[in-house]
Amino acid sequence: MTSYDVAVVGLGTMGSFACCELARRGLRVVGLDRFSPPHDRGSHSGGTRVFRMAYAENPSYVPLARHAGMLWGQYAIEAEVPLLHRCGMLSIGEPDSALLRGTRKSSEEHGLSTTTYASQEIRKLFPAIHPSADHIGIFEPEAGWIDVNAAIEATRRLSKLAGATLLDGCPVLDITNRISHFEIVTPSQTIAAERVVVTAGAWCGQLLSKLGEPLDLPLQVVRKVVLWVNPLEPEQFTPQRLPIFAFAERFFYGFPTVFGPDVKIAVHWEPGQTVADPTLGTDMPTRDEAIPALKQAAKYLPALAGPLPSAFARVTQLKTCLYTMTPDEHFVIDRHPEWQNLVFAAGFSGHGFKFAPVVGEALADMVTLGETSLPIGFLRVGAGRFPFHDSY
Numbered sequence: 001m002t003s004y005d006v007a008v009v010g011l012g013t014m015g016s017f018a019c020c021e022l023a024r025r026g027l028r029v030v031g032l033d034r035f036s037p038p039h040d041r042g043s044h045s046g047g048t049r050v051f052r053m054a055y056a057e058n059p060s061y062v063p064l065a066r067h068a069g070m071l072w073g074q075y076a077i078e079a080e081v082p083l084l085h086r087c088g089m090l091s092i093g094e095p096d097s098a099l100l101r102g103t104r105k106s107s108e109e110h111g112l113s114t115t116t117y118a119s120q121e122i123r124k125l126f127p128a129i130h131p132s133a134d135h136i137g138i139f140e141p142e143a144g145w146i147d148v149n150a151a152i153e154a155t156r157r158l159s160k161l162a163g164a165t166l167l168d169g170c171p172v173l174d175i176t177n178r179i180s181h182f183e184i185v186t187p188s189q190t191i192a193a194e195r196v197v198v199t200a201g202a203w204c205g206q207l208l209s210k211l212g213e214p215l216d217l218p219l220q221v222v223r224k225v226v227l228w229v230n231p232l233e234p235e236q237f238t239p240q241r242l243p244i245f246a247f248a249e250r251f252f253y254g255f256p257t258v259f260g261p262d263v264k265i266a267v268h269w270e271p272g273q274t275v276a277d278p279t280l281g282t283d284m285p286t287r288d289e290a291i292p293a294l295k296q297a298a299k300y301l302p303a304l305a306g307p308l309p310s311a312f313a314r315v316t317q318l319k320t321c322l323y324t325m326t327p328d329e330h331f332v333i334d335r336h337p338e339w340q341n342l343v344f345a346a347g348f349s350g351h352g353f354k355f356a357p358v359v360g361e362a363l364a365d366m367v368t369l370g371e372t373s374l375p376i377g378f379l380r381v382g383a384g385r386f387p388f389h390d391s392y
């Protein structure tokens with residue numbers, strides 16, 4: 001049986017960074033993935049992700065986002081490929097909406113540089129955006145978008161350069177604790193590893209619920225739909241004239257035309273279909289699933305696709321992607337309560353990508369040092385987040 005210091009199960013967003021960081025620390029690392037990342041079957045499909053630091057969800061994320069921003073820059077230099085493009089982001093809505101209040105709070109508490117614009121100023125500066133008269137916008141110049149495929153490809157390349165073994169098409173079926181080591185069971189081989197990192201995304205719930213004292217985390221996998229629209233007035237949607245935008249109303253968000261001529265849009269706070277077993281794949285997106293985002297676009301970005309139903313004709317592509325939700329929508333990064341040499345990162349609730357380098361570092365610290373000094377305490381299982389896990 002081949003043996004390693006560490007096995008990383010799941011080499012998508014978080015796993016690819018954890019694998020790279022562990023290999024750089026001189027450990028013999030094997031990374032396994034059921035597919036061949038980057039791919040469209042998990043949580044990183046769709047090409048782009050928002051990076052922001054003025055974090056409406058909770059100011060505790062700000063130091064992590066700041067550190068992640070620095071790490072994105074370092075990875076880009078090492079991989080010699082741009083990863084984070086800081087084009088700025090505008091959050092728009094009523095001043096006392098949750099998005100605007102939260103963005104302001106995080107920005108003030110952590111001294112982030114942001115500018116607040118009135119509705120008429122937004123229309124003048126960013127002509128594609130037609131906010132309501134009572135809306136304001138908070139612009140964060142250091143926010144931007146991350147090139148998903150470049151990021152995952154870069155960390156895979158850097159992992160291999162640092163000596164890691166990457167096994168694609170290799171689903172982990174089971175992990176057995178043999179006291180001195182773990183046995184990682186795949187359809188073609190069993191691998192021994194002293195320590196394990198589980199970063200299996202939408203499959204984390206399934207996998208973790210099988211191990212030792214079962215860790216039944218309350219994770220719910222939800223299918224989300226994103227779409228690409230060919231704009232009626234393309235010149236208004238270029239990165240020179242439009243930042244990333246998000247509206248407080250249902251968290252309707254989108255990107256300027258960064259890859260090709262189309263604008264990517266989606267509604268973050270839109271209920272999606274629950275997925276019982278992601279291994280079975282998800283339903284193809286339907287035309288009707290474009291309606292929530294097209295309705296918001298018709299209201300706030302009239303030059304994108306115009307009103308429904310003619311707006312449908314502007315849609316060039318629909319894709320699905322999986323959120324793994326926790327009840328409080330905060331991530332879970334911790335150690336298995338019984339198997340101390342197994343750590344995991346799960347439940348990224350639709351907003352984890354921007355933190356991938358920092359999650360990779362935290363997991364590598366937990367494996368190599370036993371703890372991390374990164375401020376991730378609020379993401380642990382304990383602290384009353386999930387009442388049946390008070391033993392943590």
Ligand SMILES: Cc1cc2nc3c(=O)[nH]c(=O)nc-3n(C[C@H](O)[C@H](O)[C@H](O)COP(=O)(O)OP(=O)(O)OC[C@H]3O[C@@H](n4cnc5c(N)ncnc54)[C@H](O)[C@@H]3O)c2cc1C
Binds near residue numbers: 042050172200226351
């Ligand atoms: C539509 C959408 C938009 C989003 N927008 C943003 C955004 O703008 N900003 C942001 O920060 N975040 C965003 N996110 C969230 C972010 O993309 C996710 O939080 C992040 O990708 C989760 O990473 P992960 O490593 O947990 O999952 P994944 O990247 O899916 O990786 C998990 C990997 O584990 C593998 N795997 C699973 N089971 C096994 C097994 N048994 N054996 C081996 N391998 C296995 C899978 O094949 C997969 O490659 C968005 C998500 C979606 C769906």
